Amino acid sequence: MRTLTILGSTGSIGRQALExxxxxxxxxxxxxxxxxxxxxxxAEQVERYRPYGVAICSEDxxxxxxxxxxxxxxxxxxxxxxxxxxxxxxxxxxxxxxxGFAGVAPTIAAIERGTAIALANKETLVVAGELITxxxxxxxxxxxxxxxxxxxxxxxxxxESPHTIERIILTASGGPFRSYSPEQLEQVTPADALRxxxxxxxxxxxxxxxxxxxxxxxxxxxxxxxxxxxxxxxxVIHPQSIVHSLVEFCDGSVKAQLGVPDMRLPIHYALTYPxxxxxxxxxxxxxxxxxxxxxxxxxxxxxxxxxALDALASGGTAPASLNAANEVAVAAFLQRQIRFLDIAxxxxxxLATILPSPMTSLDAxxxxxxxxxxxxxxxxxxxxxxG
Amino acid sequence: MRTLTILGSTGSIGRQALExxxxxxxxxxxxxxxxxxxxxxxAEQVERYRPYGVAICSEDxxxxxxxxxxxxxxxxxxxxxxxxxxxxxxxxxxxxxxxGFAGVAPTIAAIERGTAIALANKETLVVAGELITxxxxxxxxxxxxxxxxxxxxxxxxxxESPHTIERIILTASGGPFRSYSPEQLEQVTPADALRxxxxxxxxxxxxxxxxxxxxxxxxxxxxxxxxxxxxxxxxVIHPQSIVHSLVEFCDGSVKAQLGVPDMRLPIHYALTYPxxxxxxxxxxxxxxxxxxxxxxxxxxxxxxxxxALDALASGGTAPASLNAANEVAVAAFLQRQIRFLDIAxxxxxxLATILPSPMTSLDAxxxxxxxxxxxxxxxxxxxxxxG
Numbered sequence: 134m135r136t137l138t139i140l141g142s143t144g145s146i147g148r149q150a151l152e153x154x155x156x157x158x159x160x161x162x163x164x165x166x167x168x169x170x171x172x173x174x175x176a177e178q179v180e181r182y183r184p185y186g187v188a189i190c191s192e193d194x195x196x197x198x199x200x201x202x203x204x205x206x207x208x209x210x211x212x213x214x215x216x217x218x219x220x221x222x223x224x225x226x227x228x229x230x231x232x233g234f235a236g237v238a239p240t241i242a243a244i245e246r247g248t249a250i251a252l253a254n255k256e257t258l259v260v261a262g263e264l265i266t267x268x269x270x271x272x273x274x275x276x277x278x279x280x281x282x283x284x285x286x287x288x289x290x291x292x293e294s295p296h297t298i299e300r301i302i303l304t305a306s307g308g309p310f311r312s313y314s315p316e317q318l319e320q321v322t323p324a325d326a327l328r329x330x331x332x333x334x335x336x337x338x339x340x341x342x343x344x345x346x347x348x349x350x351x352x353x354x355x356x357x358x359x360x361x362x363x364x365x366x367x368x369v370i371h372p373q374s375i376v377h378s379l380v381e382f383c384d385g386s387v388k389a390q391l392g393v394p395d396m397r398l399p400i401h402y403a404l405t406y407p408x409x410x411x412x413x414x415x416x417x418x419x420x421x422x423x424x425x426x427x428x429x430x431x432x433x434x435x436x437x438x439x440x441a442l443d444a445l446a447s448g449g450t451a452p453a454s455l456n457a458a459n460e461v462a463v464a465a466f467l468q469r470q471i472r473f474l475d476i477a478x479x480x481x482x483x484l485a486t487i488l489p490s491p492m493t494s495l496d497a498x499x500x501x502x503x504x505x506x507x508x509x510x511x512x513x514x515x516x517x518x519x520g
Numbered sequence: 521m522r523t524l525t526i527l528g529s530t531g532s533i534g535r536q537a538l539e540x541x542x543x544x545x546x547x548x549x550x551x552x553x554x555x556x557x558x559x560x561x562x563a564e565q566v567e568r569y570r571p572y573g574v575a576i577c578s579e580d581x582x583x584x585x586x587x588x589x590x591x592x593x594x595x596x597x598x599x600x601x602x603x604x605x606x607x608x609x610x611x612x613x614x615x616x617x618x619x620g621f622a623g624v625a626p627t628i629a630a631i632e633r634g635t636a637i638a639l640a641n642k643e644t645l646v647v648a649g650e651l652i653t654x655x656x657x658x659x660x661x662x663x664x665x666x667x668x669x670x671x672x673x674x675x676x677x678x679x680e681s682p683h684t685i686e687r688i689i690l691t692a693s694g695g696p697f698r699s700y701s702p703e704q705l706e707q708v709t710p711a712d713a714l715r716x717x718x719x720x721x722x723x724x725x726x727x728x729x730x731x732x733x734x735x736x737x738x739x740x741x742x743x744x745x746x747x748x749x750x751x752x753x754x755x756v757i758h759p760q761s762i763v764h765s766l767v768e769f770c771d772g773s774v775k776a777q778l779g780v781p782d783m784r785l786p787i788h789y790a791l792t793y794p795x796x797x798x799x800x801x802x803x804x805x806x807x808x809x810x811x812x813x814x815x816x817x818x819x820x821x822x823x824x825x826x827x828a829l830d831a832l833a834s835g836g837t838a839p840a841s842l843n844a845a846n847e848v849a850v851a852a853f854l855q856r857q858i859r860f861l862d863i864a865x866x867x868x869x870x871l872a873t874i875l876p877s878p879m880t881s882l883d884a885x886x887x888x889x890x891x892x893x894x895x896x897x898x899x900x901x902x903x904x905x906x907g
Binding site for chain 2: 196216288289292293294297302367369376379381382383384385386387388389390391392393401402405407408409410411412414415416417419420422423424425426428429512
């Protein structure tokens with residue numbers, strides 16, 4: 134038996150993880166399930182999957198859950214409750230599927246405990262990749278990405294020596310606006326941006342996919358997960374989302390991992406790695422597949438990708454500022470305070486304001502995060518006035 | 521230092537292997553180089569690559585070489601000479617790059633010595649896969665395919681458990697006549713068939729690629745090399761020859777190996793497996809690559825593929841008869857005795873004449889091979905008379 138705690142069980146990844154565990158992992162015992170505030174779904178999950186305990190971030194939601202649920206296990210509350218669930222001593226694996234900077238602290242709490250991490254929270258590595266991968270290495274903690282792209286890379290390098298990796302090529306669907314003109318991009322609404330052509334995901338990551346910021350984040354993640362310098366990580370647009378990423382080796386050979394776009398496969402793989410175990414997940418239909426298309430990303434129309442690559446090149450705290458500004462900008466776009474192309478403007482102006490400094494500690498990082506958010510919010514208001 | 525003997529050093533694979541060894545394998549010492557009769561090129565190779573010895577199959581060519589060359593190492597002659605070179609006790613690896621049934625005996629001689637085999641001779645596994653893989657396993661001899669397709673499979677399964685392989689999908693360029701109508705296929709000449717769209721290879725294999733018999737052979741090879749039942753091996757047409765083959769695993773994940781069509785890479789990989797070593801071989805140009813296309817093979821227009829799959833399903837000696845008939849038919853086509861579509865007719869009628877029996881010994885196989893060739897030659901004459 135292995136104990137798995139899911140941070141963010143009511144989100145898109147969390148829900149699919151529960152499905153995968155129920156279908157294919159009879160040896161897994163569920164530790165804690167956590168949610169920000171979706172206690173209705175949490176109550177259903179508790180009934181159905183019978184975890185050891187739960188943690189609820191929002192105080193009000195915690196009270197509501199206590200009143201309506203007959204759940205008899207431990208019920209933790211607040212950010213500390215989430216961190217305690219992450220650091221529970223009986224965890225063997227923690228699936229970190231929280232959204233945004235909020236995922237960083239609990240992920241670190243689990244690493245400090247020496248627990249293996251299945252990492253679906255991109256921001257953890259974007260803002261603190263250098264610190265976190267160093268810490269995970271010190272504690273000999275496996276850090277497995279649950280992203281389809283990084284899972285693809287992981288699958289391609291199984292059995293290969295790390296020093297033979299010449300280049301990592303991350304594929305990007307290009308999002309719903311891949312072929313939009315700059316004029317069309319000015320007009321897109323949150324509803325347009327939330328209609329992703331190939332992947333069904335949460336709102337934040339769907340917007341990040343539409344701006345290509347998500348792909349920039351993934352380059353940063355890949356840099357830390359696989360210890361490959363930024364100039365050896367490329368991005369190629371592949372609209373069908375069948376090829377999930379590729380690795381070029383020092384002899385000129387390339388390996389790719391393919392599959393239908395379905396997050397359950399990378400979640401499952403993170404739980405079986407480096408082994409495999411049968412699933413009934415959908416297969417590629419070779420009789421129907423006609424073509425796999427590729428094109429170069431356009432960082433003029435999609436400046437967020439360039440901003441992310443620049444932040445990675447700047448190093449230090451630049452990616453953390455990038456992430457903070459992006460979280461603020463995406464939220465403002467979803468609330469219709471700014472327009473789609475303003476997301477990149479907010480990020481660019483924030484990065485111009487806050488000069489990068491070396492990454493020293495997680496406390497300094499939290500302070501920087503607050504500062505960058507404050508700046509980004511100021512820029513959002515500026516843009517609204519310019520409007 | 522490792523000693524490498526190349527059976528068929530003057531052929532297409534042999535020449536490229538010498539190039540690869542000179543460029544990337546300073547630790548390799550050349551044992552024997554062998555040729556059927558191309559002593560001019562052999563003399564050049566001896567000058568340039570300085571092997572320990574040579575073996576020449578044709579008696580006349582042997583005499584000619586003795587007279588003109590000042591080579592001071594051992595010079596062996598005849599089929600026995602080739603077999604002796606293969607079985608030389610100082611060999612660490614034997615690259616078997618002979619063409620046709622002639623490659624079987626020396627490959628077995630090397631296996632019996634316990635020498636690792638880099639196998640570019642398809643016919644060895646087509647006619648005697650069952651016997652040979654069993655013998656190689658008994659003697660704990662690695663049998664590494666040098667084909668781009670099987671090398672791709674090998675690269676995809678490095679680090680994976682064999683029992684997790686669900687399906688192997690071999691890619692085929694489709695050859696020069698992929699989009700020809702049956703009427704057009706009736707008219708094609710040897711010169712047309714020798715113009716392969718993506719691969720530069722010897723004459724026999726180029727014709728086999730045009731009929732898709734080559735792909736049928738590769739299915740048979742894959743069946744033995746990877747111990748996967750025939751129904752789990754598929755073929756997909758991929759005209760660009762960039763994806764060299766794919767492996768589907770039990771969880772639904774697929775891995776593919778890609779590269780520019782260049783036999784030097786699989787030759788190099790067979791010499792470094794399971795490691796990799798840097799090369800300056802050409803890379804895929806991701807900025808130029810637009811699409812990877814796929815389609816289903818058409819076994820009505822290309823019956824040789826079906827004949828090969830049927831022979832594999834029949835089992836026993838059927839694939840050996842298939843191969844013998846095909847060698848005769850291809851030679852007759854190259855000599856303009858029969859037409860392109862007659863190749864399949866010769867094979868089909870030969871297989872209808874010689875009923876398959878269990879595979880008992882290599883001696884019985886040689887007898888069967890003679891018998892099938894005799895029948896195939898008779899059918900060639902029949903077709904000429906009908907023609």
